Amino acid sequence: MSAKRQRPVKTARSKMSKQPVKHTAAKSSKSGVTGQVRIIGGQFKRQLVPFIDADGLRPSPDRLRETLFNWVQFELHDATVLDLCAGSGALGFEALSRGAHYVTFIELQPKQAALLGQTAERLKLPASSLAVHVGDALSLIPTLALKHRAASVAEQTNLQSSDNAFGYHLVFVDPPYDLELWVPLLTALIENKLVNKHTLFYLEDRREISQTLQGLAYNYTLLKETKMGQIFASLIQVQIEA
Structure with missing residues (x-):
């Protein structure tokens, strides 16, 4: 993926959704699964991603995910992606489905993190294409950085390595x-x-x-x-000095 590719700065807005997005219901089980979301494009299109009922866990609506991946569709090939506060993992698995090289998932809830691993196994994703870290994202970032720097020393000639010191291409x-x-x-x-000055950041908030x-x-630029319902979604780049 070209780090120097020019990207349009003109904002794109979509109309507010008039209908709530419904997620596929799933029966409760010993794993605590209470719902599923569907991957909407790429290699794993229509595959289901399960999630548990946990505070703050709210998978991004289908229409919002579709908009996001329309925004970044030409940036995903061989991209390294960080899915902070992964939750259902729908964003990270969607990225892998659409050609991302590697995704790092960080999830606070151990049961949900276990589900991410199970989903990866069900999709037959190779272990070299993802990692799942359990814990608080803010606390894990320094540890993750240390691992990346150590790995980059061992693989200095491979700039597309999943563990490099040049920064993730896309961060959720x-x-x-x-x-x-x-x-x-x-x-x-x-x-x-x-991250670096080329990294794309996707953010969701009520503001x-x-x-x-x-x-x-x-x-930042x-x-x-866009806004859908009560959710504002934004794609930005931060002006980081090299």
Whole structure:
């Protein structure tokens, strides 16, 4: 994926959805599964991704995911992706379905993290295409950075390695709204050098991006934005010095 590809800055808005998006219901089981979302495009189109009933876990609606992946469709080939606060993992698995090279999932809930692993096995994804880390995203970012730097020393000639020090191509930043984690997460990613000036960030919130990122110490460029129902979705790049 070309890091220097020019991207349009003109914003794109879509009309508000008049109908709520329904997720496929799933019967409760010993694993605690209470719902499923469907992968909407790519290699695993129509495959189901299960999730549990947990505080703050709200899979992105189908129409919003479709909009997001229309935005980044030409950026996904061989991309390395970070799915912070992964939840159902729908965004990360959708990225893999559409050609991403590697996805790192971070999920706080152990049961949901186990489901991510089970979904990967069911989709027959090779272990080299993803990693699932269990814990708080903000706390895990420094540890993740250390692992990436160590791996990059061992694979200096492979710039497309899943573990490189040059930064993720795409990061999904979709934490539980009430925790107000957008600015701390972006700041931690930047300070730990897991992202760079070419990285694309996708954010969801109940507020416009200017309010969501109020207090961020870095300037950013808004590439795309839309509102569906009560959700604002934005695609940005942060102006990070090399």
